[in-house]
Amino acid sequence: MGKTVMITGAGSGFGKLTALALLERGHDVIATTETEEQATVLRAEAPALRVEKVDITSDDVRKILDWDLDVLIDNAGVGETGPLADIPMERVRHLFEVNVFGTLAVTQAALKGMVAKRHGRIIIMSSIAGVLPAPAFGPYAMTKHALEAMGKSLRMELAPLGIDVTLINPGPYLTGFNDRMADSMWEWFGEQSLNGSEAELFHMVSDFVTTGQRDPHDVADRLVELVEAETTTENNFVPEDIRAQLGMA
Numbered sequence: 001m002g003k004t005v006m007i008t009g010a011g012s013g014f015g016k017l018t019a020l021a022l023l024e025r026g027h028d029v030i031a032t033t034e035t036e037e038q039a040t041v042l043r044a045e046a047p048a049l050r051v052e053k054v055d056i057t058s059d060d061v062r063k064i065l066d067w068d069l070d071v072l073i074d075n076a077g078v079g080e081t082g083p084l085a086d087i088p089m090e091r092v093r094h095l096f097e098v099n100v101f102g103t104l105a106v107t108q109a110a111l112k113g114m115v116a117k118r119h120g121r122i123i124i125m126s127s128i129a130g131v132l133p134a135p136a137f138g139p140y141a142m143t144k145h146a147l148e149a150m151g152k153s154l155r156m157e158l159a160p161l162g163i164d165v166t167l168i169n170p171g172p173y174l175t176g177f178n179d180r181m182a183d184s185m186w187e188w189f190g191e192q193s194l195n196g197s198e199a200e201l202f203h204m205v206s207d208f209v210t211t212g213q214r215d216p217h218d219v220a221d222r223l224v225e226l227v228e229a230e231t232t233t234e235n236n237f238v239p240e241d242i243r244a245q246l247g248m249a
Helices: 013-024 036-045 059-066 089-117 138-161 177-187 196-210 217-228
Strands: 004-007 028-033 050-053 071-074 120-125 163-170 235-238
Touching (some): 013 217, 120 138, 138 163, 217 235
Parallel strands (some): 004 071, 120 163
């Protein structure tokens, strides 16, 4: 039996791939995008897909209160790199506004209906960065560490109410997201920065993250499995051995 699944950030990347995969498997998918322009493009590409404009940092979130959801996939997010000693605070605030506060706002809205019927699942898009910070990737990792705490707390709080909460932790996948994130710091970082002498290190880390990226369909497939699973684990690393590959296990 199909489920009603809402996905944030479905205009591209993991969100779009997962929306299309779930639709093909007979689920009722609400694919949401940040802008109306993205929504228009996605409707044209997939006419059978229900597409809604939901900027998770705006009053758009109120729309969710009228939707009867079985599953919410908190996928929307932004990336930002740069040494924490230098990064402009407005960039850090924007990261938290989207990745943490926006995600929590959407989750709270979805939970109104789930708690009422004592049934539902929240899937939070974390990252390997949620458990493993790296030079220059601290700003992004901070937000994903916050989502780890959010997801694990919600999992404990909501289990007695019949609602399951789980996190997915992808490594580097080729969606364009990692490349944009790696490039972001060079918009402002330079020799005059406090950590200017470490530019070579930051280039090395960026190259490591953006080289040999994997097929994003692997993550979409795992998200489909999590939507349809009877039970979940707290974290779901993709690929499963990513921690061992990085020397974490």
